[in-house]
Amino acid sequence: MPLTDLIDKVFAPAANSIENGNIPGAVLGLVTADGERSVRWAGYAQIEPVRENVSRATWFDLASLTKVIFTTTRILQLVEEGRVALDDPLVNVIPDLRQYDMNAAERRLTFRQCLAHQTHLPAVEPLYTYGQDPNTLRAFVLQRVWQPGPPVYSDINYILLGIAIERIAGQALIDQPLPERFSFRPDPKLCAATEKDTWRGRVIRGEVHDENAFALGGASGHAGLFGTIDGVLDFARSLLDGSGLSPDSIKAIRRREAEKRTVGWEGFYPGWHGGDSCSPDTIGHTGFTGTGLWIDFERGLAWSLLTNRVHPSRHKDSGILALRRATGEQVIALFDQLG
Known part of the structure; x- marks a missing residue:
């Protein structure tokens, strides 16, 4: 059974979250070390001031995935x-x-x-x-x-x-130059909106949501990167197949520097955002705007959930932790059924 046969079931938690009004929209993607991928999306890239549908090509403010x-x-x-x-x-x-x-x-x-x-x-x-x-x-x-x-x-x-x-x-x-499908200066019309920001006095779309990154010129080491789901999956696959970094660098991002930390990444621990079913050899990271990426090296599998959960306001309970965990559990359970 290919990944495309399970993507709807894997997307079910996100679909429920959209239907319940917890998040405006979401794009979920899975990719394996050999390059097989599947993507599903639903909901809105923007609901204020006018509604616009999300798509596979929507650019998201990746927030701390920049890190x-x-x-x-x-x-x-x-x-x-x-x-x-x-x-x-x-x-x-x-x-x-x-x-x-x-x-x-x-x-x-x-x-x-x-x-x-x-x-x-x-x-x-x-x-x-x-x-x-x-x-x-x-x-x-x-x-x-x-x-x-x-x-x-x-x-x-x-x-x-x-x-x-x-x-x-x-x-x-x-x-500075970036790989394809990433940008520090995306076209706002292609982006998912984030917050209706009281400081800037407008709905933020196509400019970094993080206030410090904005004040530092639009991009910083901690935030400012925008990307599409396929850009994120390209990056994830490059780590799975070893083409993106040297073997020593891959070891560095997989090896613990502290209980929950590797070089750059968060390592698996019970209760984390990626769910408890992934292997101990899994790294992940999240972004405040509602983004996340997890890479399970033991299974040769990565998944990314991109949402604009702070639109139109961060001051609400979007249930993003529960959504991320439920998604991770679905990903692993259904992937393992593929044998």
């Missing part, structure tokens, strides 16, 4: 090129990081620590409330005296990694 699809991958490619090493301190590339205090803890942070969220940096900081000049905000991030705390999942880690990539490339992230 793994772009930032982690680019850092690992730089490692492969010999430009940096995972255990190098960031100051090798960003010598002005906390430049007024040579003993500052930030000056000892390594690429590996930031990628695996094993730093003292906070989860988030409302940088956009300090202004909208990208260069000034970058300087603020670099010179801020960050208060020490336990390791947490941190956007600041990836903002720093994004700055490092910019320094090496000599080019802002938003201007």
